[in-house]
Amino acid sequence: MNRFTKLIVFIVFVFCLGKSQAQSDISFTEQANFTSYLINNSEYKDALYVLRQIKESLISTDQLDSLNYLKGWSYYNMKAVDSSAVYLQKVSIASSFYHKSKFYSAFDIAFGKKYSEASALLESISLVSNDSTNSLQQLLNYEKSAMALLTRNYNAFDTLSKNFTYSYFPISIEEKCFVENYKKMKSFKDKSPLLAGLMSAVIPGSGKWYAGNKGQALAALFTVSAMAAATAESYIRGGYKSPSFIAFGSVFTIFYVGNIWGSVLSVKIRKDAFYKEMDRNIMLDMHIPLRRVFN
Amino acid sequence: MADSLFEKQQYYAAAIEYERLGFTANNNNEKTEAFIKKSNCLNLIGKYEDAARCMGRVNYNNLPDTLIYKAKYQYALSAYLAKDFGNAESQLLQMQFFVPDSTITYTALPLFCLILNEQQKWADAKIKLMDYVRLSPSPQAKKDSIYKEIELLYATKSIPKMKSLKKAQRLSYILPGTGQMYAGYFWEGAASAAIQLAALSLTAYCVYVHYYVAAFVGGYSIFSKFYLGGINRLEYLVGKTNYERSRKFNDIAKEKTIGLQEKLD
Numbered sequence: 244m245n246r247f248t249k250l251i252v253f254i255v256f257v258f259c260l261g262k263s264q265a266q267s268d269i270s271f272t273e274q275a276n277f278t279s280y281l282i283n284n285s286e287y288k289d290a291l292y293v294l295r296q297i298k299e300s301l302i303s304t305d306q307l308d309s310l311n312y313l314k315g316w317s318y319y320n321m322k323a324v325d326s327s328a329v330y331l332q333k334v335s336i337a338s339s340f341y342h343k344s345k346f347y348s349a350f351d352i353a354f355g356k357k358y359s360e361a362s363a364l365l366e367s368i369s370l371v372s373n374d375s376t377n378s379l380q381q382l383l384n385y386e387k388s389a390m391a392l393l394t395r396n397y398n399a400f401d402t403l404s405k406n407f408t409y410s411y412f413p414i415s416i417e418e419k420c421f422v423e424n425y426k427k428m429k430s431f432k433d434k435s436p437l438l439a440g441l442m443s444a445v446i447p448g449s450g451k452w453y454a455g456n457k458g459q460a461l462a463a464l465f466t467v468s469a470m471a472a473a474t475a476e477s478y479i480r481g482g483y484k485s486p487s488f489i490a491f492g493s494v495f496t497i498f499y500v501g502n503i504w505g506s507v508l509s510v511k512i513r514k515d516a517f518y519k520e521m522d523r524n525i526m527l528d529m530h531i532p533l534r535r536v537f538n
Numbered sequence: 539m540a541d542s543l544f545e546k547q548q549y550y551a552a553a554i555e556y557e558r559l560g561f562t563a564n565n566n567n568e569k570t571e572a573f574i575k576k577s578n579c580l581n582l583i584g585k586y587e588d589a590a591r592c593m594g595r596v597n598y599n600n601l602p603d604t605l606i607y608k609a610k611y612q613y614a615l616s617a618y619l620a621k622d623f624g625n626a627e628s629q630l631l632q633m634q635f636f637v638p639d640s641t642i643t644y645t646a647l648p649l650f651c652l653i654l655n656e657q658q659k660w661a662d663a664k665i666k667l668m669d670y671v672r673l674s675p676s677p678q679a680k681k682d683s684i685y686k687e688i689e690l691l692y693a694t695k696s697i698p699k700m701k702s703l704k705k706a707q708r709l710s711y712i713l714p715g716t717g718q719m720y721a722g723y724f725w726e727g728a729a730s731a732a733i734q735l736a737a738l739s740l741t742a743y744c745v746y747v748h749y750y751v752a753a754f755v756g757g758y759s760i761f762s763k764f765y766l767g768g769i770n771r772l773e774y775l776v777g778k779t780n781y782e783r784s785r786k787f788n789d790i791a792k793e794k795t796i797g798l799q800e801k802l803d
Contacts, residue, residue, distance in 0.1 A: 277558055280561050289553070292554055470755060473749075473751045473752045473754075473755040473756065480748070480749060487749065491755070491756075
């Protein structure tokens, strides 16, 4: 290939590249508008299908940010929080979607119980200090305090909650809820599984009463007592070699041991149920303000 | 582009393009047509709920009667395929309300019949099918033979007899196991009755030999578990029998209804 031919090929290549870039700009705007329309109509799967057709290599950095935001937002609406977080985290600081993407991706990650990762992401959010971002500063402080509660870092919550103003509308009610939840969690007393087991060994069901399950405690007391009475009756009437004593004695032993083991477990179940309920409330309170601020 | 994708049987891609046509449409008629086509594509790939949801987005203001008919029919069909029979019936009722001209809407009557069949409203389904034949432009002789076929299909002896849950429960309260037998599960009822009889015998025997606590703990507790458990299970058994019976009839009725439609066409 001589120099002239090479030059012609190069000019044609540059021309085609420029044309395709120009076409992709128009095409991307159209696709983005169409995707936004689909998202507004809750057609998230269709929106993702359209977004997947867009070639990342043919779009500008700004457009790539919009693409990642739209993908992340579609996944978020489909409750696919892992995928949502992946795309929302890719949105750069230059984008107008930056803050929304970062806050929502932190929520997505926290929803997946990766609390340290979510906290690190919140720490990395950069805010410009002016009047319009002061509200974002409050929101950031609020979301960090949510992470402190979720990780049971009460000292961190103490520090962060000192900045609560209770006057910024999107978070004012939830700030109070956080403080309430904090008080509940701090005053929650762990009960001893060993003590529960010992109590049920002495009086069947009393360990479950101690753990807070009063209905189960009465049921256990009734069942084990009935089996004990039947075993005692069989012993008195037929002696320890009688088949009825062996049968009822075996069943009584199973119920008795089960009652002790159940009491030990009920303490753990109670604790898990309490923290699960708290976490659910915190996640809900973490989410609602995001909808208020960014929608 | 959407139509060419449809012809190539790339139905999902076509559905997206029809959606795009709806997005860029200049008026509500074009938009509605695009939604109908999108819904059709989604039905063809088994996404019936998405298809019905798509039709739920149609704005019926100022649409011509023929388009209201097409949109409501498509909505009812998608809802029927998605097994949302209540919604499907509601769409057809709305269609009849908004489009009073039965010469336009009568072709929806076979679908109406199928929807009513699924809701076990067989008497109403028969009326809809009869109306369809009456309103069709076919010759009277052909219609008469089809009337006979419909009468035969919906004859009293052909309509499935549904089991009553209350009756089954009453039977089992009085005589354990008979509720299951009534629901069509004879051997299950017999086994349940035998176990309860054995438990009661054990209770009586324990009382006879003065093992009073054992009589209560061993015999009576087993009896009460099977007695109450058997009654609770009747809800499932009666529901299953009724479902199987109606399914069997509805499958036959569906084939015959489609057959009748073809005969009239």
